[in-house]
Amino acid sequence: MTFTEDELLPVSLLQHLLFCERRAALVHIEGIWGENVFTAEGDILHDKVHDDLPVESRVDVRITRGLQLRSLRFGLTGKADVVEFHRVADEVANSAHTSEGLKPSIPLSGVPGLWRPYPVDYKRGRLRNEEGFEIQLCAQALCLEEMMDVAVPTGAIFFGKPHRRLEVVFDSGIRKRTEQASYQIHELIRKNKTPPARYEKKCKSCSLFDICMPTVTDASKSVSKYLARMLKE
Numbered sequence: 712m713t714f715t716e717d718e719l720l721p722v723s724l725l726q727h728l729l730f731c732e733r734r735a736a737l738v739h740i741e742g743i744w745g746e747n748v749f750t751a752e753g754d755i756l757h758d759k760v761h762d763d764l765p766v767e768s769r770v771d772v773r774i775t776r777g778l779q780l781r782s783l784r785f786g787l788t789g790k791a792d793v794v795e796f797h798r799v800a801d802e803v804a805n806s807a808h809t810s811e812g813l814k815p816s817i818p819l820s821g822v823p824g825l826w827r828p829y830p831v832d833y834k835r836g837r838l839r840n841e842e843g844f845e846i847q848l849c850a851q852a853l854c855l856e857e858m859m860d861v862a863v864p865t866g867a868i869f870f871g872k873p874h875r876r877l878e879v880v881f882d883s884g885i886r887k888r889t890e891q892a893s894y895q896i897h898e899l900i901r902k903n904k905t906p907p908a909r910y911e912k913k914c915k916s917c918s919l920f921d922i923c924m925p926t927v928t929d930a931s932k933s934v935s936k937y938l939a940r941m942l943k944e
Contacts (some may be wrong), residue, residue: 712894713855714786720896722780722789722850725889728896729843729914737906744918771798771825780854785893792833793869795796796826813862818880830857830866831876838870838877842888845879849889852881900909 720739727735737743745777767774773796781788800817806815816825830851835845852863866878879885899906910925917923 713783714784714897718785718786718897719781719788720786721898722787722847722854724896725787725850725892726843728892728899729846731917732899733906733908733923734917734919736899737923739900740903740905740914743922772796773822780851780858782850782854782857784857785850785890786897787850787854787893789851789854791830791855794851794855795829795831797829798824799806799827809862811856813856814860815862817859817861819832828852828859828861828863830855830863831869832866832868833871835871838873838875840877844868844898845885846880846889846892847879849885850893853886853889 720882722740727738727757764818766776773792775796778794779788780791795818808814816827817825818824831847832844832848832851841940848866848868852866855861855863861880865878865880866879869876908923908927914920914923914925
């Protein structure tokens with residue numbers, strides 16, 4: 712399947728989707744967004760990243776900020792917080808193409824040696840494994856592979872509070888889940904219908920909690936029980 716430019720959806724929607732289908736639909740279909748302390752902290756962290764120099768050079772690493780991403784295969788677009796290009800050893804540079812036909816490394820204009828992209832996504836809060844974060848990062852890697860015809864086997868999520876990275880290996884499992892999520896988000900947007908609310912414990916941390924009102928609109932809840940509870944209160 713190949714998507715057109717007009718059909719591309721933001722990579723960031725995958726994180727919303729993995730958290731909650733309804734939230735993804737509220738954000739993209741209904742154009743609703745809400746701020747809370749968590750989103751505010753995240754915005755500050757991302758602004759700080761993008762306020763730094765767009766390109767930074769070190770001995771074996773070149774750092775690019777705000778790189779535009781696109782994949783027609785998965786129908787995704789976005790902007791990377793950071794893409795590091797790591798200089799690869801001679802044995803890697805001279806190795807054969809991957810099983811997907813991708814190059815093991817690529818040259819960079821005006822820079823000696825061969826290099827491999829390494830996406831880094833910035834998140835607020837403590838170091839933790841969260842599928843939505845990892846899928847979003849993997850989607851960035853898939854975009855880079857398609858754009859540059861080079862293998863991107865790993866990346867990292869940088870967490871703001873501990874100032875530490877969690878490395879993510881893009882194995883066949885996470886690639887498959889990312890592919891499924893990309894098609895799922897396109898199907899959700901194609902239907903143009905926001906799913907009903909379903910209250911879960913995680914809802915309390917969502918910035919759209921007051922807009923979504925899952926404790927009121929949850930289709931699985933009894934209206935009569937809700938009214939009885941409200942009258943009692």
